[in-house]
Amino acid sequence: xxxxxxxxxxxxxxxxxxxxxxxxxxxxxxxxxxxxxxxxxxxxxxxxxxxxxxxxxxxxxxxxxxxxxxxxxxxxxxxxxxxxxxxxxxxxxxxxxxxxxxxxxxxxxxxxxxxxxxxxxxxxxxxxxxxxxxxxxxxxxxxxxxxxxxxxxxxxxxxxxxxxxxxxxxxxxxxxxxxxxxxxxxxxxxxxxxxxxxxxxxxxxxxxxxxxxxxxxxxxxxxxxxxxxxxxxxxxxxxxxxxxxxxxxxxxxxxxxxxxxxxxxxxxxxxxxxxxxxxxxxxxxxxxxxxxxxxxxxxxxxxxxxxxxxxxxxxxxxxxxxxxxxxxxxxxxxxxxxxxxxxxxxxxxxxxxxxxxxxxxxxxxxxxxxxxxx
Amino acid sequence: xxxxxxxxxxxxxxxxxxxxxxxxxxxxxxxxxxxxxxxxxxxxxxxxxxxxxxxxxxxxxxxxxxxxxxxxxxxxxxxxxxxxxxxxxxxxxxxxxxxxxxxxxxxxxxxxxxxxxxxxxxxxxxxxxxxxxxxxxxxxxxxxxxxxxxxxxxxxxxxxxxxxxxxxxxxxxxxxxxxxxxxxxxxxxxxxxxxxxxxxxxxxxxxxxxxxxxxxxxxxxxxxxxxxxxxxxxxxxxxxxxxxxxxxxxxxxxxxxxxxxxxxxxxxxxxxxxxxxxxxxxxxxxxxxxxxxxxxxxxxxxxxxxxxxxxxxxxxxxxxxxxxxxxxxxxxxxxxxxxxxxxxxxxxxxxxxxxxxxxxxxxxxxxxxxxxxx
Numbered sequence: 248x249x250x251x252x253x254x255x256x257x258x259x260x261x262x263x264x265x266x267x268x269x270x271x272x273x274x275x276x277x278x279x280x281x282x283x284x285x286x287x288x289x290x291x292x293x294x295x296x297x298x299x300x301x302x303x304x305x306x307x308x309x310x311x312x313x314x315x316x317x318x319x320x321x322x323x324x325x326x327x328x329x330x331x332x333x334x335x336x337x338x339x340x341x342x343x344x345x346x347x348x349x350x351x352x353x354x355x356x357x358x359x360x361x362x363x364x365x366x367x368x369x370x371x372x373x374x375x376x377x378x379x380x381x382x383x384x385x386x387x388x389x390x391x392x393x394x395x396x397x398x399x400x401x402x403x404x405x406x407x408x409x410x411x412x413x414x415x416x417x418x419x420x421x422x423x424x425x426x427x428x429x430x431x432x433x434x435x436x437x438x439x440x441x442x443x444x445x446x447x448x449x450x451x452x453x454x455x456x457x458x459x460x461x462x463x464x465x466x467x468x469x470x471x472x473x474x475x476x477x478x479x480x481x482x483x484x485x486x487x488x489x490x491x492x493x494x495x496x497x498x499x500x501x502x503x504x505x506x507x508x509x510x511x512x513x514x515x516x517x518x519x520x521x522x523x524x525x526x527x528x529x530x531x532x533x534x535x536x537x538x539x540x541x542x543x544x545x546x547x548x549x550x551x552x553x554x555x556x557x558x559x560x561x562x563x564x565x566x567x568x569x570x571x572x573x574x575x576x577x578x579x580x581x582x583x584x585x586x587x588x589x590x591x592x593x594x595x596x597x598x599x600x601x602x603x604x605x606x607x608x609x610x611x612x613x614x615x616x617x618x619x620x621x
Numbered sequence: 622x623x624x625x626x627x628x629x630x631x632x633x634x635x636x637x638x639x640x641x642x643x644x645x646x647x648x649x650x651x652x653x654x655x656x657x658x659x660x661x662x663x664x665x666x667x668x669x670x671x672x673x674x675x676x677x678x679x680x681x682x683x684x685x686x687x688x689x690x691x692x693x694x695x696x697x698x699x700x701x702x703x704x705x706x707x708x709x710x711x712x713x714x715x716x717x718x719x720x721x722x723x724x725x726x727x728x729x730x731x732x733x734x735x736x737x738x739x740x741x742x743x744x745x746x747x748x749x750x751x752x753x754x755x756x757x758x759x760x761x762x763x764x765x766x767x768x769x770x771x772x773x774x775x776x777x778x779x780x781x782x783x784x785x786x787x788x789x790x791x792x793x794x795x796x797x798x799x800x801x802x803x804x805x806x807x808x809x810x811x812x813x814x815x816x817x818x819x820x821x822x823x824x825x826x827x828x829x830x831x832x833x834x835x836x837x838x839x840x841x842x843x844x845x846x847x848x849x850x851x852x853x854x855x856x857x858x859x860x861x862x863x864x865x866x867x868x869x870x871x872x873x874x875x876x877x878x879x880x881x882x883x884x885x886x887x888x889x890x891x892x893x894x895x896x897x898x899x900x901x902x903x904x905x906x907x908x909x910x911x912x913x914x915x916x917x918x919x920x921x922x923x924x925x926x927x928x929x930x931x932x933x934x935x936x937x938x939x940x941x942x943x944x945x946x947x948x949x950x951x952x953x954x955x956x957x958x959x960x961x962x963x964x965x966x967x968x969x970x971x972x973x974x975x976x977x978x979x980x981x982x983x984x985x986x987x988x989x990x991x992x993x994x995x
Contacts, residue, residue, distance in 0.1 A: 323726040324774060324785040330726070333788050334719050340792050341715050344799045345708050352697040352704065359811075367811055373819040385789065389796050395812045399802045400698060406809055411698040412801050414707050415759065418714050420798030422763050425718045427786050428773045435780055437733075437741055438769045445747040465839045476890055490894025491865045516850055518892025520864025 314339075315383030322382075336382050340389060347393045351400040351412055358401045360394070367395060430463075453597050455611025467591030468509035471558070475500065475513045478556045478585035491518050499523040499547050500556035503535035503570055505563040507589060523552070533566030535559070537574035544582050556585045561607065562593020569593055573609035688713075689757030696756075710756050714763060721767040725774040725786055732775045734768070741769060804837075827971050829985025841965030842883035845932070849874065849887045852930045852959035865892050873897040873921050874930035877909035877944055879937040881963060897926070907940030909933070911948035918956050930959045935981065936967020943967055947983035 314332045319325060322333040350356045362370070371391060398404060400412025426439075433440045447461040464470040479486060483494055491498070498519065502510045504526040514524035525547060528539045544554045557579055559570045572588065579586040588610065596602045597610070688706045693699060696707040724730045736744070745765060772778060774786025800813075807814045821835040838844040853860060857868055865872070872893065876884045878900040888898035899921060902913045918928045931953055933944045946962065953960040962984065970976045971984070 319787075319789045322788040323722065324776075324787070327726055327776075330723050333722065336788065337715065337719065337722075337792060337795075340795065341711065344795060345711065347799055348697065348707065348711075349704050352701055362811065364807065364811070364815060367815060371812070371815070373815055375819060375823050385792070389792070392796065392812050393800060396800050397802055397809055397811070399800075399809070402698075402701075407805055408803060409801055412799070413693075413698070414696040414710065415693045417798050417801065418711060418759070418763070421711075421714065421718060421795050422766065424791050424794030424798065425721055425786070426767060426770050426773075427783055427791065428771055429782060431781055433738065435771055435773070437736065437738070437771070438745070438766050441738060441741060441745070441747055445749060449749050465843075469839075469843075472890070486892065486894060487889050488894050488896050490871065490897055491892040492868075492871055493894065494866075497864065497866055515861050516846075517890060518860065518865040520860060520862050520867065522862045523864055 315381060315386070317382050318379045319382075319385075320379070336386075339386055343386060343390050343393065347398075348400075348412065348414075351398040352402070354402050356398065356401065358404050359397045362395060371395070467507065467589065468512065470591070471507070471509045471587070471589055472513045472516060474558075474587040475510075475517055475556060478587065479517065482555050482585065494553075496551050496553055497523060498553045498555050499525055500558065501525050501527055501540055501543060501554065501584075502558035503527050503529050503533075503560050503563065505529045505533045505535075505566060505568060506558055506560045507564050507591065510558050510589070529563075529568070533563050533568030535570040535575065537571060537578060540575060541578050541581075544578065544584070554582060554584055556587065559586060559588045560592075561588050561590040561596070564592065567592065569596075569606045572607065573612075576609050576612050689760070690755050692753045692755055693759075694753070710760075713760055717760060717764050717767065721772075722774075722786065722788075725772045726776070728776050730772065730775065732778050733771045736769060745769070841881065841963065842886065844965070845881070845883045845961070845963055846887045846890060848932075848959075848961040849884075849891055849930060852961065853891065856929050856959065868927075870925050870927055871897060872927045872929050873899055874932065875899050875901055875914055875917060875928065875958075876932035877901050877903050877907075877934050877937065879903045879907045879909075879940060879942060880932055880934045881938050881965065884932050884963070903937075903942070907937050907942030909944040909949065911945060911952060914949060915952050915955075918952065918958070928956060928958055930961065933960060933962045934966075935962050935964040935970070938966065941966065943970075943980045946981065947986075950983050950986050 314321075314335045317332055317336075322329045322336060326332075397406075399406070399409035402411075404410075428436045428439070430436055430439060430443065443463065447463070451457065451459045451461055462473075464473055479498070483498065486494055500510075500514060500519065500523065502524060506526075511521050511524050514521050525543050527535050527543055530536050540557065547554050557575060559572055559575050561569050561572070563570075576586055578584070590597070593606065596606045688695075688709045691706055691710075696703045696710060700706075771780075773780070773783035778784075802810045802813070804810055804813060804817065817837065821837070825831065825833045825835055836847075838847055853872070857872065860868055874884075874888060874893065874897065876898060880900075885895050885898050888895050899917050901909050901917055904910055914931065921928050931949060933946055933949050935943050935946075937944075950960055952958070964971070967980065970980045
């Protein structure tokens with residue numbers, strides 16, 4: 248299996264294109280057992296052509312040159328005359344992807360053809376020889392990777408995050424993979440930088456921060472970390488150069504006992520220590536109890552600590568509960584605490600005319616200086 | 622322009638699929654000015670068909686139903702009988718992508734058709750109306766997004782990170798966008814979790830850590846942060862619960878004055894403070910001077926600080942210099958310091974028979990407990 252497919256992992260972890268270049272040039276490959284390889288490769292091409300015809304298209308008809316025996320270096324950019332072969336290779340890949348999309352949306356298909364690791368290794372040899380393999384092999388690898396993959400867009404898939412494979416969103420991803428740029432500067436991504444400004448402005452308007460600012464983050468955990476760092480920098484600018492030990496006394500933060508684990512994790516990362524991330528009891532529906540928050544703030548002050556940050560969860564991980572923003576914001580105003588809303592799970596409710604109130608009542612208040620919506 | 626294209630940004634920042642679902646359901650769209658819309662949409666379809674024929678394929682020939690007037694909800698998964706229309710829409714997108722790939726590899730094409738922001742806004746209306754637009758509009762938006770985008774794979778493109786649009790890597794990205802999963806557990810991504818194990822094992826073997834362990838990170842900055850946190854946890858486990866202020870004295874780290882800014886940034890994030898991230902002078906070629914490192918370690922000890930971490934840069938941002946690993950490792954062993962190698966820029970040299978030595982001489986040493994290669 249071509250290591251470029253391992254870009255799944257790199258991509259999944261948000262790494263930059265450079266990772267792929269390293270892999271791409273070395274071009275590790277992972278081979279199937281020979282007999283299986285040949286039969287599968289043949290099958291792939293046959294089925295591709297069959298499904299091509301069934302969708303009323305033919306790839307070059309009889310004039311077609313078989314690109315299956317070529318190697319990656321026969322395609323662009325390695326071979327600058329390889330446009331036609333590149334087109335044909337990608338068209339064959341697309342047929343495999345379309346087939347997966349059909350199966351994903353077919354209720355008669357299994358969500359997953361489950362194999363235990365040892366069983367999967369019997370049908371997929373994952374060793375990494377150094378020699379490149381031909382394009383038929385790569386297409387076979389693509390097909391097998393999807394064959395044993397969970398159909399996260401399947402109507403009967405009810406696991407994490409994914410709910411339906413949105414065709415337009417996926418098309419957007421195909422495009423961005425092809426655009427292959429980054430968001431460093433306007434010069435490197437003019438269209439997308441402008442998009443970012445317009446989209447974030449729209450999101451701020453939806454939240455109720457007409458004069459706010461925003462950035463995109465690599466996920467909820469980092470968003471929460473950003474919030475905790477931003478608040479710390481705003482309230483204790485000296486810590487940046489001098490460190491936490493230079494502050495007059497210990498600072499502490501507060502969050503519901505039902506909050507996402509990334510909040511306590513951030514307390515560890517930032518050097519506060521998890522003991523300085525104080526858990527506030529929640530009611531029977533999983534919502535933070537404001538009176539408990541105030542009691543614990545006063546208790547911490549009594550111990551000589553400096554309360555500075557409160558995390559309000561809008562959509563807890565287990566109950567899907569929404570902490571009462573207004574009541575918590577009142578306490579934050581009273582004690583001059585930074586209020587952050589973790590809307591990673593429930594932020595989309597801001598788009599709902601029906602549920603925005605009361606779930607997000609108070610979200611527009613000045614005291615709220617950071618949101619984490621995704 | 623369909624907000625799903627804004628997944629570029631979300632993707633670019635490594636966010637999870639859920640972001641797209643939020644957008645996908647709401648389906649914001651950004652419209653072009655009406656006259657331009659119509660002409661462009663027409664042009665898109667015409668050119669698509671033309672280029673389709675030129676590559677020896679036709680989309681459904683005369684029998685084709687024009688999907689351009691349909692909306693996203695006419696496609697799967699919103700319409701579970703929309704497979705044929707979904708295929709046609711994606712096939713038309715692919716023609717646009719293939720055209721961009723051709724132009725990217727054509728030395729006669731501009732790397733960028735540059736427009737200042739105000740000029741770009743004259744040809745692209747980025748307002749976000751709530752009503753969905755038809756598929757022709759989405760295809761036109763895709764086309765325009767690429768039209769004004771930098772061709773980062775162009776032979777004459779010499780800016781950050783990108784160097785050539787590797788067809789196989791891109792194909793892998795199309796596949797992972799279609800697979801649309803995450804790396805949480807084996808159950809959600811069996812094939813890719815196995816890939817991860819094999820690839821990381823191979824990478825550890827290449828480095829010389831046969832008994833090591835590894836994870837994929839969202840980039841170099843986070844990798845460096847992970848290293849600094851891991852070292853801190855190993856040497857001062859109490860800090861996790863009690864925080865830095867509970868440690869007996871101030872801890873400090875060392876890095877070349879030419880290191881990546883993410884090292885000082887991590888010192889700020891982790892609460893050490895940038896003053897406790899001590900810059901070690903580099904020689905005329907940008908390499909850390911080991912004797913200077915030892916001098917500064919002793920100086921810090923003299924001030925009652927606890928040195929605990931040294932960052933060794935393999936491939937500095939400006940000079941591309943490689944700090945001398947063996948000499949630095951000797952000092953780390955002598956003073957019991959954690960040695961981290963930031964190979965974000967130069968880590969790929971590990972794959973080179975010619976340059977691995979001397980650039981990475983000592984990389985396999987036990988004292989080195991963390992690498993950051995991407």
